[in-house]
Amino acid sequence: MTARDLTASGDDPVVIVGMAVEAPGGIDTPENYWALLSEQREALGPFPTDRGWSLRELFAGSRREGFKQIHDLGGFLSAAAEFDPEFFGISPREAVAMDPQQRVALRLAWRALENSGINPDDLAGHDAGCYVGASALEYGPALTEFSHHSGHLITGTSLGVISGRIAYTLDLAGPAVTVDTSCSSALSAVHLAVQALRSGDCDLALAGGVCVMGSPGYFVEFSKQHALSDDGHCRPYSAHASGTVWAEGAGIFVLQRRSRAVREGRDILADVRASCLNSDGRSVGLTAPSERAQIRLFSRAIAQAGVSPEDVGMVEGHGTGTRLGDRTELHALAATYGAARPGRGPLLGSVKSNIGHTQAAAGALGLAKVLVAAERATIPPTLHADEPSREIDWDSTGLRVAHKLTPWPAHNGERVGAVSAFGMSGTNTHIVVSVPDRPREAK
Structure with missing residues (x-):
């Protein structure tokens, strides 16, 4: 029976062999993610003051008629600005022009491969795919502005380059796709990666999603729609649910077919049923x-x-x-x-x-x-x-x-x-x- 026959018959399922996460509260490993969950902690905090956002105007503006008050609470990545461009062969000027979603996704792709026991350098030229869910979140100046970063802004802020940046840096020869289905983007990306592995489009896939807010615009939009939480806390499935709270985070998974994962001695985290x-x-x-x-x-x-x-x-x-x-x-x-x-x-x-x-x-x-x-x-x-x-x-x-x-x-x-x-x-x-x-x- 060939590998394609195994895939078609369901005897060679897709499995998850590695992952990396970043979340509010300084979470940057699966272990401290679990600690946050098991210790029943809430990682929301005040809006960051180091991003140049006009917070006084933001909070005051939400008190206008027709809007719902924006509270000084959200989920923000403390390491969103941390990035080692030299490690990835990127100039400092280009790195600043890059949407932080590109930087975080690239960093997590590397960590996810390390978590799976794969040397990222060993994937060069292989049929490895990259599927990343992301949305445009208003990072950087408009393209019409003449600035020190002009020339890098198109690639730096294009959604398609989030997956392309990973594929370029790691020299992956499989599909590189950025998916935007709004709040289902990351799981849609994982779904597409699973389908690509089943069809033989790639023999390994990085898949997941990233979100880093370049502006507080989503808070303003949902303030107008009266869909923000009354008190800045998110209460899913509660009788007191009153709205959502916006946050940042990222997760990247490494997926393979079971036969290859077993052959390579991978630690299988889960079967995708x-x-x-x-x-x-x-x-x-x-x-x-x-x-x-x-x-x-x-x-x-x-x-x-x-x-x-x-x-x-x-x-x-x-x-x-x-x-x-x-x-x-x-x-x-x-x-x-x-x-x-x-x-x-x-x-x-x-x-x-x-x-x-x-x-x-x-x-x-x-x-x-x-x-x-x-x-x-x-x-x-x-x-x-x-x-x-x-x-x-x-x-x-x-x-x-x-x-x-x-x-x-x-x-x-x-x-x-x-x-x-x-x-x-x-x-x-x-x-x-x-x-x-x-x-x-x-x-």
């Missing part, structure tokens, strides 16, 4: 979620993964803390994962309660949460949800929000978890992974 993507189509509004689309997505993923709802121990939801978004998602989960017997449904959570909504990177941070939780056989709690939403009958669905550190027992030698990401573009992604039950070894 299902990877599904669809669109809302026409809903009640361009940016409004669709319960019908989410039900179709979840049902297809459960079937593709070959599991039943009670086999899934944890669902890391999109959970933005907005009333409409959470209500729609909860109804869709109740109709699918809630089909389990009462008390047997998965524990539901959202890392946005810890770090805020990391926008294009949200799905990557959600997937990383599932992986670190499964490795430690423990589901971390979702903050601010002690009184869960009244939008569904929790007792009859079997769904529960994780309120405390909860043991995650293995089932048939593995732990099965799922993660969702929904974009205001209407693009929805849902991925199901299984993590083998084994003693945890420090890397």
Whole structure:
């Protein structure tokens, strides 16, 4: 049987063999990401004062009629400006002109490969792909401005160059694709990488997402839409959810087919059991979620993964803390994962309660949460949800929000978890992974 036959028959699944994360609160490794989650900490903090943002005008402007007050709280990467251009063969002038999303993504791609035990230099010329989810977030001067950085601004601020920069630096010969489906970008990128590996477009893939805000513009836009949290805290699936809180973060994963990973002696973090993507189509509004689309997505993923709802121990939801978004998602989960017997449904959570909504990177941070939780056989709690939403009958669905550190027992030698990401573009992604039950070894 050939490698392509194995892929087509499903006997050679795609697996995750490495990852790297950065999140608010100084988080820069999977280990201290887990510490943040298990210690039930919230990593939100004041707006950064070193980015040249007019914060006084920002907060004062949100008090105008028709806007919702912007609180001095968000999730920001403390190391967003830290970058060693010489290490990557980039001049300091070009580095400053680069959107920090390029810098963070490049840094994490390198770390993810090291985490997987792969020497990045060994990939030169190989059919390795790179799929990165990102959105344009207003970094740098306009192209029409004559500045010291002119000449580097097109490549420095182009979304397409985020993945291209990684491919160029590492000399990867596979596909290099930047994906923008708004808040589902990172998980959409992982989905495309899985499909590329299954089809043979590449034999290894870097995939994930990045978000670093070049301006506080998203806060202003959501202030006008009255979709920001009342008090600057994100409360997913809570009866007191009042809006979201914007944040920054990044996550990159290394994916291979199982046969190659085993042949090369990789530590397999998870099997990708299902990877599904669809669109809302026409809903009640361009940016409004669709319960019908989410039900179709979840049902297809459960079937593709070959599991039943009670086999899934944890669902890391999109959970933005907005009333409409959470209500729609909860109804869709109740109709699918809630089909389990009462008390047997998965524990539901959202890392946005810890770090805020990391926008294009949200799905990557959600997937990383599932992986670190499964490795430690423990589901971390979702903050601010002690009184869960009244939008569904929790007792009859079997769904529960994780309120405390909860043991995650293995089932048939593995732990099965799922993660969702929904974009205001209407693009929805849902991925199901299984993590083998084994003693945890420090890397």
